[in-house]
Amino acid sequence: MAKEKRTAIEPTRQQDYPEWYQQVIKAADLAENSPVRGCMVIKPWGYSLWEHIQGSLDKMFKDTGHVNAYFPLFIPVSYLEKEAEHVEGFAKECAVVTHSRLELNEEGKLVPASPLDEPLIVRPTSETIIGEMYSRWVQSYRDLPILVNQWANVVRWEMRTRLFLRTAEFLWQEGHTAHATREEAEEETQKMLRVYEDFATNYMAMPVICGRKTEGEKFPGAVDTYCIEAMMQDRKALQAGTSHFLGQNFAKASNIKYLSEAGKEEYAWTTSWGVSTRLIGGMIMTHSDDNGLVLPPKLAPLHVVILPVLHKDAEKESIMQYCENLKKEISALNFANREIRVQIDTRDLRGGEKTWSWIKKGVPVRVEVGPRDIANDSVFVARRDTDEKKGVPRTEFIATLPSLLQEIQDNLLARALAYRQANTTEISSKEDFYAYFTPQNAKKPEIHGGFAIANYDGSEEVEDTLRKDLKVTVRCIPLEGGEPTGKCIFTGKDAKYRAVFAKSY
Amino acid sequence: MAKEKRTAIEPTRQQDYPEWYQQVIKAADLAENSPVRGCMVIKPWGYSLWEHIQGSLDKMFKDTGHVNAYFPLFIPVSYLEKEAEHVEGFAKECAVVTHSRLELNEEGKLVPASPLDEPLIVRPTSETIIGEMYSRWVQSYRDLPILVNQWANVVRWEMRTRLFLRTAEFLWQEGHTAHATREEAEEETQKMLRVYEDFATNYMAMPVICGRKTEGEKFPGAVDTYCIEAMMQDRKALQAGTSHFLGQNFAKASNIKYLSEAGKEEYAWTTSWGVSTRLIGGMIMTHSDDNGLVLPPKLAPLHVVILPVLHKDAEKESIMQYCENLKKEISALNFANREIRVQIDTRDLRGGEKTWSWIKKGVPVRVEVGPRDIANDSVFVARRDTDEKKGVPRTEFIATLPSLLQEIQDNLLARALAYRQANTTEISSKEDFYAYFTPQNAKKPEIHGGFAIANYDGSEEVEDTLRKDLKVTVRCIPLEGGEPTGKCIFTGKDAKYRAVFAKSY
Helix, strand or coil: CCCCCCCCCCCCCCCCHHHHHHHHHHHHCCEEECCCCCCEEECHHHHHHHHHHHHHHHHHHHHCCCEECECCCEEEHHHHCCCHHHHHHHCCCCCEEEEEEEEECCCCCEEEEEEEEEEEEECCCCHHHHHHHHHHHCCEHHHCCEEEEEEEEEECCCCCCECCCECCEEEEEEEEEEECCHHHHHHHHHHHHHHHHHHHHHCCCCCCEEEECCHHHCCCCCCEEEEEEEECCCCCEEEEEEEEECCCHHHHHHCCEEECCCCCEEECEEEEEEEECHHHHHHHHHHCECCECCCCHHHCCCCEEEEECCCCHHHHHHHHHHHHHHHHHHHCCEECCEECCEEECCCCCCHHHHHHHHHHHCCCEEEEECHHHHHHCEEEEEECCCCCEEEEEHHHHHHHHHHHHHHHHHHHHHHHHHHHHHCEEECCCHHHHHHHCCCCCCCCCCCCCCEEEEEECCCHHHHHHHHHHHCCEEEEEECCCCCCCCECCCCCCECCEEEEEECEC | CCCCCCCCCCCCCCCCHHHHHHHHHHHHCCEEECCCCCCEEECHHHHHHHHHHHHHHHHHHHHCCCEECECCCEEEHHHHCCCHHHHHHHCCCCCEEEEEEEEECCCCCEEEEEEEEEEEEECCCCHHHHHHHHHHHCCEHHHCCEEEEEEEEEECCCCCCECCCECCEEEEEEEEEEECCHHHHHHHHHHHHHHHHHHHHHCCCCCCEEEECCHHHCCCCCCEEEEEEEECCCCCEEEEEEEEECCCHHHHHHCCEEECCCCCEEECEEEEEEEECHHHHHHHHHHCECCECCCCHHHCCCCEEEEECCCCHHHHHHHHHHHHHHHHHHHCCEECCEECCEEECCCCCCHHHHHHHHHHHCCCEEEEECHHHHHHCEEEEEECCCCCEEEEEHHHHHHHHHHHHHHHHHHHHHHHHHHHHHCEEECCCHHHHHHHCCCCCCCCCCCCCCEEEEEECCCHHHHHHHHHHHCCEEEEEECCCCCCCCECCCCCCECCEEEEEECEC
16 A cells, blocks of 8 residues: 655545644634634734735625725614514524623622623624614615625624634624615625625635525525535535525614605615625635645735745855845736735745745745756746646746736636536435435545535425434525426425535534 | 804804814714714714725834734633733723523513623723733744734723714724834834824824823833824814833733743733724814815825716716716826725705715815816816815816825825914913913813923822813823923922823813
8 A cells, every 4th residue: 555645734634624624724824712712813824814805805895886884893682682583593692791890809809890781792793783773874765775884793602613614703794785675685685695606706716606595594584595605625515605685674673764756654675795704714625735725816815935945155145136036026917906925935944844834824836946046047936736846937937927826716716616516416316315415434424425406395394304314404596506397306295496405514 | 243154064163162073973974873882883984984094004014014813802801800900991891791692581581691601801902812822822032023913893881982082892903012022122112103103194194292101191001101192173182092012011911931042931022002993083173174074185085076067958968978087087096106086976966065065074176067167178176175166177187186185185284283383382380381271261161272391290199180170181201302301390399201281082
């Protein structure tokens, strides 16, 4: 048996996927758990990813007519109560503020003091408080639509947390819009779903399926929840973003009424839509390999790292000068309408250690510059995605760098799409379905079948059974999925949907 | 007596300054109070100001070697206790989270459930939680310096709140750095103070005095607090930003230790520095007038608004076409290295109403385009800062727009500086000092003397007396203030400082 190649991340994806995920994050120094239960610290490299996600999405929101605003962190408990399904969905796990002061007790211990008249919760999402404000802002049809987004932190007291994927506090954006007509609100819901699809596909290089959630999986209080679902490398699904058509539910709960052009008092129609730091988890699990993080160039904090190869002191000055010039040339280039981000690593570390640190951080392109390279006016270029390495004349490298970055971006998307396609199967019998989702190898319980596409009758009973038997859920009813044909593979009744089923995060 | 000119904001600054401030915010639609006690809603126009402040400052932080990260919203009460002065400063007004769930009680009311083992407070500032993380990150001198900034929301349970100036929740940035030596940490403290000075002066057009706080006024737990102090139009001082040298206080409290190059275990030296949405309040009170908001072009959400003058339907198309072309020409221009931000106001409103809405929102330049203007290929230009209005050939307007914006920026700074100078007085006797700070006119108690510069002995007794007698405090001991000469004007003892005294926000 061939000796297994040593990898920078241990365990590998095959050996232990959840642990591999944690180790990739650690090796890239993206984030870590804090001493505050369930709350993570997003470290500079991870936060820079979030800044690039934020910057790109924010521009897309503004280009589609939205503006940003900021609403309170706290929500009075009575607001949550206004929407019955909503309170059901969020009251079970939330941070409750009950006092406004600490004081020393007799034992010299700090204890809560000055109880509030009404407890507040830390926002798990802001429909109710924003709805209250909209009810003050909207009087006539002329005040509509309201197209507002908020970048904020939210808190959901999750019992089991995982960095980026599920944390008690997380960062996100939440769009909240109000419209005069149902049609307009439905159109907005779809529009923002497609913005998310565009962002996931063309920035994160993460292919997604756009679809609608079933009754059991939709947002508490929504009429319809739409989502983008991506496949991770353990073949599980990740819900990466949602766009909710809220109908008049929250308008009625918050009393958002307007006088129509015809002079009639009407309730507004609202939507909400959000993505969060969970996207970072999705990006990690879509592209990274057994040597660590792999980043799509459009969101990489750094596109190129220059590594001077310094052996003799005598060569140092000329090599550093060459690197500085190279850096200047690279900075003058554009990729995806932004300056290419480049850095010289001058740290006093062994060459191998230096190189591996950048591999683990996922920088798309590494450039080594040693004395022989300078002599030839060439550079030694390594691609993170394919691990390809070769010497290239400097002028050629500069001339082709933007297209190389685009090639890497495209390759990541193509690779992820091929992976998803290879692990998506149409299934036409219950037996095959159960076999597909039953681990073949008890030693690798984390490897699952993938996405199954099947006809089903749309009943909650089927969903409940699958959840219990296989931990499989309906991820979505794809918008581009075609109509169901024939019978439900589970019950034999007429099929209502052709849905995507999978295990999920 | 001449009839007073009607103003867009009522009352005027002279009539009732605090109420004028509220009305300017309302007329510009910047923010409003929310139903959550002390928490404001920052509306799109106000939030856009914050985005421009954030964008500019963030670049300055990065240019000085800092990176962003994100730390938990919650702080365990035991962390707060680690630094004695710190707990004293913040325990008195903080939001305390005590439960992690809500449940229905017997009366069907939602009440807090699942009490936490240890209460958490919502961060009022993050020294203690960040210090805990740094203690894990720092082992050797090679791990230093840490130069991290965080953009976040914080909560201080203020009893009396005012939009932007003092709210229970506010947005800010907090830099937290750790260094191997005292010198380096002190240098960092000064460097960031100067970044704030640069930003206030050259972006906000708000002149500031850089100085050190007295013992009584410094940050709880700091060795030294430095600040920038600005004068508002009611001659009160606004502390607009602070930079703290924390010595080893927090390093000891959080156990941030490192192994020095010499192999000795040492405590790190830390700093912290912050500015907040309070800056928006400062900007409003520095520049705005009795017609509403006046904005420095470098931070204005919009530089130019184009107002088509439409009387006859027949002219509409040609005027709109002219405006569209004008907008394109303007967008192609740069001001302060950024695209000039321009918008056409196509709302169906009366001309006067439209114009006044932009005056109240503080847009630096308004351009009216009517049929006669088109005939002459000229535009009618109005400056918000001087209220100057004139017809200008289009080509000339385009050619001079960037310099016009710079002129407005410079004018606002010069005007604010002149105002501060006119209201700053050197005072050499206690009697004069008391007279200076005693309102001359009981009907205008909001108009105060301004800034007084005086020699004093540095004693807390003097500070306590002035606070009690006059509500006057030592704003700072200016870094460029010169040495004290002679005696303290209050006690006759040797003067220790030459300080700036004022009433303040």
